[in-house]
Amino acid sequence: MEKLLRVDMSNLEARFEDLPDKYALLGGRAMTAAIVADEVAPTVHPLSERNKLVFAPGILTGTTAPSSGRLSVGAKSPLTGTIKESNAGGISAQKLASLGIRALVVEGKPAEKGFYVLVLSSEGARIEPAGDLAGLGCYELNRRLWEKYGKNSGLMCIGPAGEAGMPTAGVSTNDRENHPGRYAGRGGLGAVMGSKGLKAIVLLCDKVFEAPVAEPEKFKEAQKLLSKAILEHPVTAQALPAFGTAVLINILNEAGGLPTKNFSAGRFEEAAKTGGEAMAEFCKTRGGKGKMGHGCHPGCIIRCSNIIPDEKGEVACAPVEYESSWALGANCGIGDLDTIARLNYLCNDVGLDTIETGVTIGVLMEGGLLAFGDGSGAIALLDTEVRNVTPLGRIVGAGAAVAGKTFGVVRVPVVKSQGMPAYDPRAVKGIGVTYATSTMGADHTAGYSVATNILKVGGFVDPLQAEGQVDLARNLQIATAFVDASGLCLFTAFPLLDIDYALPAVADMYAARLGRPFTVADALEAGKEVLRVERKFNEAAGFTKAHDRLPDFMKYEKLLPHDVVFDVTDEELDTVHNF
């Protein structure tokens, strides 16, 4: 019997419950959304004892399905005020699933401020005082936790930013080398974890692929098909392992949609120095520990992750992803990969979301606190101000919307107070529709229209025209909500969109895992249901269609080189959730 583990931080007690029937088909984002919607009143303060933090592996996580080791973390977000799911790789989700835990719910908060470590194993759960682990950055924290609890432990933890309740703090998870860089970064879930006095969760479990499967033979058949599709598709088979996700830097730059210097232009003259090709060159020429084609969890056959080496071949940061390279690079006018890797490392260490941090620093640069391109100034903001939780550090950790207000900036690229990722919606209009209408605030992963607008995956819809973007964003948001529930890496979506037998294979795996019929139509319905649950929560939290909008400047400030504004109408945006 699979379990739900409930950890009450008010009493420092943990107890296992049978998984309620109503959650039997839910995993990942579907599970976190359902539990948050069922148990958290939409109007609670996100850092109060009345919020809950939910961790859930996907339905296929912990099975032998390829690239299926994803973790969903959910709560009411202190950044956006909406329901929030943030998704991470790393080694923890498979361990949770192999322990038979379908959901871990952290609730309450200790009566007296203090930090604790939750230790989980097949023998049960215990809560220990964090002692002198409190206050540590995630690198030293992870080192000490492996020293104390053993190598291979799965770690989910927070840095000083999360402890201090900064609304852009993320939840770190470790990879196989114990780098803390696999983050559930978005939306401040690290602050929710900090508010509950939880410094780290340690998973003592060497099992990886032990989630129960009702019909193993049937499962294996379907699994082979999905593996075939992933290994057949040129993106997942070749481009991602060779160049990582940052292969996108050059193509977005070429398309005029790479947000530059706080979304003031669509091309960055130094972009190529920060892209996947440059990273591969670093790994080749510097050697040492540098590596492209790194898998973030066992059983990943895509291996998009990387280890970026410093000049001596030691680890500068693992990984440096596209979004991070852009946020801390082009968006801040920084064209030096070593500086970007250092900033990424510092975000991982103090415990901040890289996207939000880069967008925030871009706004602060616009506001005159430091100049565009000032890498050492940006490093000091993180290493000194955030790490020491100074008042300025708190502004950095509060996100782009707060930074914009604090410094009187008009050009603030946020939706529902969440900073926009690495695609300018004026030149990639489909992603603009997703940013505006996602239940998460500006989130590229919620419906990745970039695939069809720029990459010609799943067809082609002209990125510079308004036509077709609403349908595209709607369909992708529905499909994505299902993928996020499955525990499959979102990058399986590239073969799922292009290869006709891939999605039926996923539905077949669901059926075999759960021992009940499950079709592609069920999958899409499951995706819709996730969105309905999330929308309902947001509406009750006070969100209306007026919040499903991009910042006003994008309607009148023309973006070079294409000289375009965002012109999908408000009326069209309001039809995205008509399904």
Next chain:
Amino acid sequence: MPKVSVRLFATLQRYLPPANIGEATVMDVSPGTTVQSLLGELGVPLEQVKIVMINGIHTETDYVLQEGDRVGVFPPVAGG
């Protein structure tokens, strides 16, 4: 003869390595040269070409190159 600036990316880089990273190679092409014929001259296997952008606009390979065009060519790539 039209002068165009050309960048090949990712696995296609090897067919026209840039002098410095990100730097375009400026080439003179005969009037009437299409993207396809240019790529043929460079030895790029067309089946590896997924995306062609001229001046940042997605374009097909039968496009006839014009003076000053910025040409970007990609194999299948994605990320996120």
